Amino acid sequence: MNQVIVFGDSITFGDELADVPYEKTKNNPSKFAWPAQLGATNYSWPGFSNFGIRRVCINLSTFHRPNFVIVAWSYNDRLEFLQAENITEFNPYTKDTKEYEKLFNTTHAVDAIGDGWKGKIKKEGKQFIDLYYKYFYNDYAGIYNTLNNIYFTQLHLESLNINYSMTFPSYKSLCADDEYIFDLLDSLTNSPGGGPTGMDVVIGNIKQLYELVDWTKFIFLENKTSKYCGIMDFAKDLNAILPYKHPTQECHNKYADELRRRIF
Numbered sequence: 001m002n003q004v005i006v007f008g009d010s011i012t013f014g015d016e017l018a019d020v021p022y023e024k025t026k027n028n029p030s031k032f033a034w035p036a037q038l039g040a041t042n043y044s045w046p047g048f049s050n051f052g053i054r055r056v057c058i059n060l061s062t063f064h065r066p067n068f069v070i071v072a073w074s075y076n077d078r079l080e081f082l083q084a085e086n087i088t089e090f091n092p093y094t095k096d097t098k099e100y101e102k103l104f105n106t107t108h109a110v111d112a113i114g115d116g117w118k119g120k121i122k123k124e125g126k127q128f129i130d131l132y133y134k135y136f137y138n139d140y141a142g143i144y145n146t147l148n149n150i151y152f153t154q155l156h157l158e159s160l161n162i163n164y165s166m167t168f169p170s171y172k173s174l175c176a177d178d179e180y181i182f183d184l185l186d187s188l189t190n191s192p193g194g195g196p197t198g199m200d201v202v203i204g205n206i207k208q209l210y211e212l213v214d215w216t217k218f219i220f221l222e223n224k225t226s227k228y229c230g231i232m233d234f235a236k237d238l239n240a241i242l243p244y245k246h247p248t249q250e251c252h253n254k255y256a257d258e259l260r261r262r263i264f
Contacts (some may be wrong), residue, residue, distance in 0.1 A: 005064060006035040007057045008072030010046035011169055011225060011231060016242040017249055032249060034169070034231075037256035038264070040070065049078030050149040058156050069164040070232075070259070076173055077141030079132075139176035144174065147209040154214055165263055166218050170233050171226035180228075185210060207212050219262050231255050 006012060014030025016022045026046055029035070035042035043060055045052070050073050061069055150166065157164045168174070174181050185207045221229040223237055234255060235241045240248040247255070 003067040004038060004040040004070070005060065005066045005068075006038075006040045006044060006070045007060075008035075008042075009048040009053070009054050009074040009078075009169075010044070010102035011046050011246055012042065012044035012072040013046050014042075014246075014252065016044055016244055016246040017252065022242075022244045022246075032252060033261065034252045034256035035070070037253065038070075041066075044072065047078075048074055049080045050076070050146050051078075052076050052082035054149040054153050055080070057153055059195065061157065061160065061162060066162065067158065068263075069162055070263070071153060071164060071166045073146065073166060073168050073173065075169060076139070076146045077133075077137065081253065140206065143174075143176055144202075145168060145179055147206065147213060149192040151209055151212050154217070164217060165259075168218070168220075168228070168230040170230045171220075173230070174228055181206060181210065181239075214263050219259065221258065234258075 012029075012033065012035060013026070013035025014020050014036075015026075017030040017032045019032060020026065020030045029042040029044055033042065035044070043056055045056075053071060053074060057069065077105055083113055093238055144182075153166075154164075176184060220227060221231075221234050223229055223233060226233065231247055231251065232241075232245075235247040235251040238248075238254070240251040242248055
């Protein structure tokens with residue numbers, strides 16, 4: 001087994017590179033993506049949420065016990081729904097691809113109740129997704145979930161004495177309402193008056209998680225916009241973004257060079 005393994009989403013998988021055309025069924029990650037250039041085994045998969053990345057990282061790092069792990073986190077607003085017979089990744093960017101049709105679509109239930117149930121439950125699945133993103137999801141929920149996944153994964157890897165690094169796709173992963181989360185945390189710390197209420201309670205919970213994360217494990221790039229950039233910010237600077245919003249080969253090559261310099 002390779003002693004370096006990588007987890008991530010379609011960006012890290014190498015979607016849209018020469019050997020992984022976007023329109024075709026995906027089987028194996030690109031041999032030209034940055035993990036391959038580092039000589040790593042790439043367990044990324046298109047559409048993975050941070051919940052999915054955490055789940056697969058915990059499972060496979062426990063089994064393989066590599067020397068080093070790189071966790072390339074995805075976007076904050078992606079979700080994972082675990083059901084009895086199905087795991088569905090969902091994110092609002094794919095709402096027009098009928099991704100919701102996978103929700104609640106278990107063969108046991110269909111066999112027991114009939115095909116009429118199948119159509120009804122797909123409709124309810126879409127309603128559930130629409131309601132969730134309209135009424136329950138916001139930037140703060142996304143950041144809280146991401147920090148929770150990071151800390152859980154951090155504890156797991158440290159418990160196995162596995163060295164690791166982590167990355168974000170963009171500095172925007174650290175932003176809520178276009179402000180860095182740590183600036184919001186500072187304003188909470190310095191706010192006058194009594195105990196926190198309302199949104200301050202939410203931010204207070206985020207603050208607790210934020211302070212538990214080992215930020216020295218993160219690899220950030222820097223440009224004129226931010227000191228906390230990821231591969232997609234790098235791709236934008238290089239004008240190296242493909243039609244379906246993945247980095248070009250040039251970007252993968254330069255990003256691999258940067259990670260090699262910073263990690264190995």
